[in-house]
Amino acid sequence: ETVYAALWEAREGPWENGSWNGTGGGIFKSIDGGKTWKQLTNGLPNDIVQANVALAASAPQTLIAAVATQKAGKLYRSEDGGESWKLATEDDRPGARIGGGDLPLIRIDPQHPNVVYSASVVCWKSTDGGKTWEGWRGAPGGDDYQNVWINPTNSDVILLGSDQGAIVTVNGGASWSSWYNQSTAQLYHVAADNAFPYRLYSGQQESGSVGITSRGPDGAITFRDWRPVAAEEYGYCAPDPLDPDIIFGGKLTRYDRRTNQAQSILPKPFRSDEFRMLRTQPVLFSPLDPHLLFFAANTLWQTSDGGQHWTQISPDLTRKTFELPANIGKYRSQPTAQPRQRGVIYAVAPSPFEKNRIWAGTDDGLIQLTTDGGKNWKDVTPPAITAWQKISVIEGGHFDANTAYAAVNTIRLDDLRPHIYRTNDGGKTWKRKRQRRPRRSAAAWPALRRNRARGLRVVRRWRKLGLAPVKHGGDFRARFDSQGRRHRRSDARARVLGSGQHYGAEAARD
Template structure:
């Protein structure tokens, strides 16, 4: 038998009576990082093959006498678990910090972990670009960023790239210069795009500073001066020139009120029995009270200044259980009220897995626990991780715990689940971009709730309404997919884009008696699009498309479930009538619509008209041009006018064909009658002329060309 610990690997051949250390000279053969990585595994078919885990994994083929590297990388993959198939030792599964990987040939080749959304995210941030970048620090895989939507109809590997930050810490973009990003965790790095070169601008490069940090080391730009970057050590520091020069905004804040911090020379080696100072874990800057900064420490303290650091008050929450071991993971300064703030306190390090969220409305003089409605005993833990206030709607709060996401509509007095389709995971951070709610999980990656604006409109009175049409957020005029050739296959890792166009929510208090409809009208009252809850028959070609059926979008009618429903208008006009349809080459699995489609509506304000049981409900929606587009308003008007001429022409051709067909049917009756020969001849001549005018309904299109396999057409409307 084998036993491994921080002290090394030991083997017993007599049932544990005696032990000997194996490969004692190789210090890799022991638990790693104080036991964070640990384990010894033996091939069930060959006892001489032994594996151990440290920051990488190691293999012995001589019963543990000597080892060599097996699976790992510089910095370590940090393996956590190994499983060996009891029937075949060549088949091994390794669970890493990054995800799961499998070998079927004893480690010669391994599967990828990039096909799994298993990022262990610590902190997230978003920038002001379009589509916006989501930045995240992630365990053992470094900082990354990913687009909120991709140009190819999905968020693909082309929309993702590493950031030269650290695996923990905070990564934030400069709000004024989108090509500059700052990342803490291993110093404070200033990263410049597109070169992605970086420089450490931390004031802690001067050893005389003796700065203490947590693994989160918060970074934030001051709302009152977007050039000012603020960070936390045991004191608050700020720079207005990108890290060239720093100034202190506080004394040492890591000690309780009434305790004098020791001299700098003694820090890191305090006298026995003395209080060990904490470091700043969380930081919040007020957007409504210039100079107000809240800080929380990893030893349970909360400090606040209202004059940008000239004076500080200790406003620590009283009577916390085991306060010196409380971790103030998150502070949120209210976006509405200068004296209000919210706090998430973590005590799970003491064995207390209950949630601790607090609110103050008097600058921290008093604190109120706000946990009503939150679970307290979930198997994976219910302790608090993060709390955020909606920047637009007072009283709307979001909270993440070790096991779920929650929302409050009454300033934290009561909570309810916002889990929806989210996994059971640890919710470490929350960011808000416009109408999007972005969450970072520790183990299941990054998730976005697209256009949550209905949450800002929920009131108690809504529950008594029979129907409610929520005001949608602005819709951006973007293409579903700009690809021009064969798309990525489905096995290429990808995430769904947000729904195209306007996301429209409506509430139904009861099941409608009949069909419901949603009509989109332009500024002149003309119908642009008509949606309905009636079943939508697929086009004939959907049964046997030239590509596998999983590429084809199934038309979805409007849902009519009791409660809140969602539908999206993709900003296109109704599809024109057509005798035949095809599917575009710029495809996405399950999302590729039949062509031809209607033109894309130009920027402007449109009216949404929802009809339920004979009653009409309306809202306006604004369509904005893609901010990346070089097209001017005049360009878009000219394009739209041309497209509408073609669109109307298609409709007229359709109508004309059917008119001709009706006349030909009548003429055919004459040619089959016993009319005089000259009448029959004239009827046939007329039918021939009509056939030339009406044309062929098939349009002459056939599969084939370009090597066969079906039509390869570009989208119909630009």
Template structure:
């Protein structure tokens, strides 16, 4: 069936919200196809509906229009207003007006995390994109190789290298767009052979691997000599993520040079002046003003900025300041000014600039913290673009001022909704803040309508009986309560000690980066938070009581120093053996489920007095239990989403129990074998209707998980970290494209066996509202000042027809039967 949606506006705006009923009478109908298969009772497998059956449903982007992390930026010397931004989750964006307006250009082809962008200087319409960011955070997403456009981003072609996963650099030959070098970091979470330097001379039709170290060492940086494109420098980085640890540095690290376009390489690692011992992440730069001058920003025991003035033959240690090598695995980028051989930029938490050959660095006015990438125009050193944890910014005055970051590439970990009218959407944005904003607003949802709440990486919760009171979580178990009417803010941490700088095993409690926080559905004063134990508060966080023993494996091997062997990066981001998922049954008070990030599931049916290990038999150790959804229909029923991508296993895992966890059934049929799952939710009104968020979108099941089909529709290809069902809408928290809402899922709830046999079917409209907004809802905003979209004005009416090519007429009647 090709779905059709008809929207109508009924009556005038009222002075206050009021619900009204919509009656419809169908006079003549047009055939739009047929639904191919009906739903059946729960757990009886249903053949997927034809994709056109759901085509009338559309996701809408609501924002927040505030940027998220970008580690890949690029521009063109010949096009001063054209720049490219790679997001970490949301695909590629492009601006043609100097950074004032940014638009996504890859949504119809690919998305997700972007590691590198290479623009051809000889033909700037030719652009190569390497997917998979190389700063390998604990929740880093993987890419699918290299993509290419020859028309400035209108269309794209996939060029292979799928199993590289993380790509750090793409370099295009300055004289011809068909010759390209790619620096591949490789898998973040395990060994693989698709790493090193690759080259194509036919525009990506074929690739050759020219430089390889070993299956755990990849390329962290790759640069060309601007005066001689046959000269390349490559930096190797031995790195691997485990769920509880980052290994940054090893015997495979080093620097190499080629003088024949990459065909042959000479190792420079042991040349005079470079640090001895283990090397970690390395950034490289060649001075266009003095090509024999090469810079290296090196992670090592004696790390810092090194400089060679003879093409890498010898080196000198010029700066070891700690500010340039904080968390070196995450930064370690260095860039040379194209005109001045003594000017160089180093990126870290802050951005820095040296004008004395690297001896001293002063802070550059950066637009956002955590700086990752930079591109400087070869013909104008005042013109640059910089990538950071807030997105990308353009400067035309050497970094004195920058463009804004008003694009919707925010990375959210979770989503919750409030009981305001209209309801609000809340979540914690990576490296920014927790926010709440309206689900609709007159003229569009402007950035000004969003307001800060506590938290940055954790869960946000709003009291159901007083939604102006919110609770927000951050890493390390930090919590706060905020009364938004009075502005009163209060810390409600469950434990007073800060764990920063300590291994996970040293503290009394361990909390994940995004520790679960929930309000009891039975008492709005009761809060739960998951650490290594479940803690409960009955007074809004003023005091906390442990409710369980340690519900994790607490394997000592996973509780040690989280960084090494060079840098002990103990920020608590890698804290492990923690409760990652927590849920209380909406049907039975004191029935709680807890799932750990190391692969255990427990349930209590007596408010925490006793806990039972109910881990599914085929859930392997160290599997992350990401979400547990307690059923709205039966207290013994629950669903869990789990993943093992941090163990280099990309398979989806969703399970269902109907007997309090005594047995579980795996329910993933239809979801691709390499599309891992982060969330599963049950529809609260139709039993057996489930929704799942994966690394690439949203899926729906009409048969209690027996089969799944895509519900991505017009949603970009983006990691979906959480879903919420609110007032007949689905709200998606994406990790790279902010929040999206699928309005009015009445058709999903009403699809039934009899519908295909009917000559016509009108889906019962949900309740609609007339509201005095002083002008009503409008589109609002502009490309330069985008705002979140509103739903259609009036009632949304869905119908389908069996016969074709006839006129459709819908009469809307009031409650008295009058037109």
């Protein structure tokens, strides 16, 4: 019947790195299975932003909580079921936030209430109830530890979850398994080189960049076939079309596979309000000129000599001002929420037909087009797109220079729907691709297969009987039999699956 709950008050902004915290977090307790709750405050800070709480299974009155205020994160301990709390340690390390900004996760050994673990950038361990701590597991076991599971009957068996995967010890941490046997890589943008066998490249979340062969020399592709290529973990990779041993990666490096040398080649050495970048900035070659490499910040740049010299080919293509999106909510008066030019170019698409035609999309919701290699730019944003609807992907048409497609990401506006637009007239008008009907559940597929098979049999039976399906308004309607008699007011709506007699149909009687 006794339940503890921890509340956070935080909000992610519409733009990257925009976030706000309130002080409405805290730790709550219910002794009636969750029907009523009481906030636990004695000994805890008054301005809690976030909290995590752990309970000792072998001593249910013992609790340890990670508590964050606007200033810092600390660990607190209670010996009376949360009625009163004291600072557990003066050591700030086990209370420090994980790399992604979350509080560390606390776990107490199910059999030994004084053995405590804190999962953070390092997994920390205390054997005296949280007073003193030592680094228990760090790299190469993983980075940013997210969770700890301790076997309830054998405390030597522990599983750690990190950004890279899970590792297990069966001897209390004396030795560990590997996460190299788990395909947990989170890749942002994948590119292939022109080598044979070809290799694939990408930035890899929390694990740097990676280049991997498409065929291993030992009969399999193993972790030994993965090599870092000096790009940022979130970044694009762009292999040189003329030299597959040269890889350009965001933000922004030139890597030579033969010498393992990496060189910084940013157009400008330092960020500023006039040269803005976020974690994922486009780097790509022209599909028509293998010497021409593009790099996007808030402005678009190009180089023809591998980054030794750069030319800026656009002004700042982002919004100068905007209406604050509604999901900022009560934080709209915060200084960091005020409108200013803060966006970046998030997607770039050189045309595969015209060298000077380049599409660019920004994270603050603009689509820009140049047809003269960057001398002039035109805002061709669809009217339905508003501020901070991120142009996540843009692609020039492969059959027509005036065609382009844009995928718009609105997750930071609390809109989880897909938004895909298409233009066939150079951005003058856009059509939004309609959402397809929701996917049917697995339980529905057997019935659908039976209906489709039944429809096939119906259509083929008609053909054997001499019935003539006639195309009418997109449907195939069987109207008359071979003797010219009308067939019992029966319609069949059929969809051609292929040539000849391959039909899928639903037969219907009216």
